[in-house]
Amino acid sequence: MLFEELAELTGQRNAIDGRIVDIVAEIDHDGIWGNTGCRSLPALIAWKTGTSLRNAETVAAIAHRSPELPQCTAALRAGQLSLDQVGVIAERAGEGSDAHYAQLAASATVAQLRTAIKLEPRPDPEPKPTSPPPRAITKTDGEQSTTWRITLPHPEAATFDAALQSHHDGLVAQWKRDHADDSGEDGPDPTGPVDDRDVQLSPLPTRVDGFMSLVEAGWDADVARRPHGQRTTVVVHLDVESRVAALHLGPLLPDGDRQYLTCDATCEVWFERHGRPIGSGRETRVISRRLRRALEHRDHCCVVPGCAATRGLHAHHLVHWEDGGPTELANLVLVCPYHHRLHHRGLITLRGPAHHLLVTNAAGEPLTSASLARSPTTPPPRVAPCRGPTGERADWWWYDPFETPPPPSPN
Ligand SMILES: [Zn+2]
Ligand SMILES: [Zn+2]
Numbered sequence: 001m002l003f004e005e006l007a008e009l010t011g012q013r014n015a016i017d018g019r020i021v022d023i024v025a026e027i028d029h030d031g032i033w034g035n036t037g038c039r040s041l042p043a044l045i046a047w048k049t050g051t052s053l054r055n056a057e058t059v060a061a062i063a064h065r066s067p068e069l070p071q072c073t074a075a076l077r078a079g080q081l082s083l084d085q086v087g088v089i090a091e092r093a094g095e096g097s098d099a100h101y102a103q104l105a106a107s108a109t110v111a112q113l114r115t116a117i118k119l120e121p122r123p124d125p126e127p128k129p130t131s132p133p134p135r136a137i138t139k140t141d142g143e144q145s146t147t148w149r150i151t152l153p154h155p156e157a158a159t160f161d162a163a164l165q166s167h168h169d170g171l172v173a174q175w176k177r178d179h180a181d182d183s184g185e186d187g188p189d190p191t192g193p194v195d196d197r198d199v200q201l202s203p204l205p206t207r208v209d210g211f212m213s214l215v216e217a218g219w220d221a222d223v224a225r226r227p228h229g230q231r232t233t234v235v236v237h238l239d240v241e242s243r244v245a246a247l248h249l250g251p252l253l254p255d256g257d258r259q260y261l262t263c264d265a266t267c268e269v270w271f272e273r274h275g276r277p278i279g280s281g282r283e284t285r286v287i288s289r290r291l292r293r294a295l296e297h298r299d300h301c302c303v304v305p306g307c308a309a310t311r312g313l314h315a316h317h318l319v320h321w322e323d324g325g326p327t328e329l330a331n332l333v334l335v336c337p338y339h340h341r342l343h344h345r346g347l348i349t350l351r352g353p354a355h356h357l358l359v360t361n362a363a364g365e366p367l368t369s370a371s372l373a374r375s376p377t378t379p380p381p382r383v384a385p386c387r388g389p390t391g392e393r394a395d396w397w398w399y400d401p402f403e404t405p406p407p408p409s410p411n
Contacts, residue, residue: 007385011079015381017059018077020049025063038306039338047306050371058087065090071102079383081105088113094120097402107390115394119401167217168210175205238262260344263317287315287327295334302336304348304359305369309336316340318352330354 027033028041038044046056062083066073072089075081081102088110089101097120105113133153140147152160238258253261287295295315302309313334319325330353335343342348348367351358359367 003387004385007387010082010388011383011386012380013079014076014082014386015079015383017083018073018079019381021059021062021066021073021076021083024059025066028060028063043306047369048372050373055083058083058091062086062090068095069098069102071098072105075102075105079381079386082110082386082388084110085113085389088117092117094122094402094404096404100402105389107392108394109389109391112389112394115396116399116401119396119399121401121403163214164207164210167213168205168207171205171209171213256344256346259320259322260341262322263314263320263340263344287332291315291327291329291332294329295332298329298354299334301334302339303333303350303357304335304339305367307336307339309338312337314340316343316350318350318354318357333357 024041024045027044033041033044038047042053042056042060044056045051045059046053049056049059062069062073062076069086069090072081072086076083076086085105085108089097089105092114093101101113101116104116108116134151135153135156136149136151138149140149150160292315296313299313300310301307302313313336315332316335317325317327318331318333321327325331333350333352333354335350339348343350347362349358349360349364351360361367
């Protein structure tokens with residue numbers, strides 16, 4: 001009796017999953033999920049249905065390939081195949097295999113379907129020639145010196161060779177010039193080395209000298225590009241009167257970018273009036289470690305509903321400090337960089353205070369974390385009970401894996 005009911009419910013659940021897949025296929029097709037502020041279609045499905053991301057990915061995979069898998073999805077809608085069974089097929093099966101797997105799935109478990117799909121002969125990834133040649137730098141510390149081994153594919157090795165040769169040639173030419181000047185008997189050259197002994201001892205530059213010259217030249221160029229050695233810090237110049245911001249040695253910023261960059265003071269802000277610095281904003285706007293801890297304790301993850309990002313979160317000022325918003329707990333929320341950017345571009349809105357946070361999408365509709373689930377008001381789908389796959393032992397010896405038919409020959 002219990003199994004009868006289980007079969008009936010399973011059939012109904014499969015049919016409902018089939019309908020969900022159809023709805024998701026429509027959402028996917030219309031591309032309307034983009035304006036919900038979600039990172040991806042599976043993220044949206046997981047959020048709206050209150051399921052795991054893995055489950056949502058399965059739904060999205062089937063939805064995406066449903067035109068290509070008419071028989072399998074029909075069996076899902078009719079309640080005879082489960083979401084997981086069709087999911088395995090949609091995620092991995094070869095093109096044109098719909099009929100093959102629809103037939104197999106009628107009696108195969110999810111695990112057996114996985115095995116069957118693994119047996120498909122995959123076309124050799126010809127375009128990618130075997131594995132890329134190795135590239136490596138290893139370092140061995142000796143007592144008096146350090147040995148580096150650099151392994152490069154031929155094209156890169158050729159670049160390295162040419163650069164090394166050029167620097168070596170340059171040094172040798174320089175050496176010859178210096179020595180030609182000094183070989184004269186007319187006394188020391190005022191611009192050249194003064195000490196005769198030095199000249200004697202200075203050997204012909206080797207390829208190692210060429211290498212060091214190459215490294216130094218590269219480093220010099222780097223330092224010239226970043227005079228203050230600001231490797232990762234974004235430096236922003238902000239004119240306090242006109243509220244115009246520009247990146248250090250870079251372009252003027254649009255309003256959204258300015259507020260985004262200056263929101264969480266991980267960048268260095270220079271306040272200027274009439275182009276003259278009047279102070280740097282690091283000390284005042286920076287979110288102290290203590291405050292940051294308190295924020296993390298309160299918010300745990302990105303506060304945008306449906307997003308559970310926990311890494312690289314920004315502290316966002318609900319009222320931007322440009323507008324007098326204080327750098328304190330009630331005015332700050334943690335957001336992931338993606339949603340932070342989205343907010344400052346105006347695609348989602350975060351309205352405070354933090355303990356009464358209201359997040360709305362581009363259309364002004366509030367976003368909540370709750371799934372859309374509610375008690376059913378319509379009768380369950382009328383489909384035949386589903387007893388599941390027979391689960392009999394599969395005899396892979398006799399199994400013919402699906403093989404993509406060869407393309408029709410041109411003649
Ligand atoms: Zn912000
Ligand atoms: Zn987020």
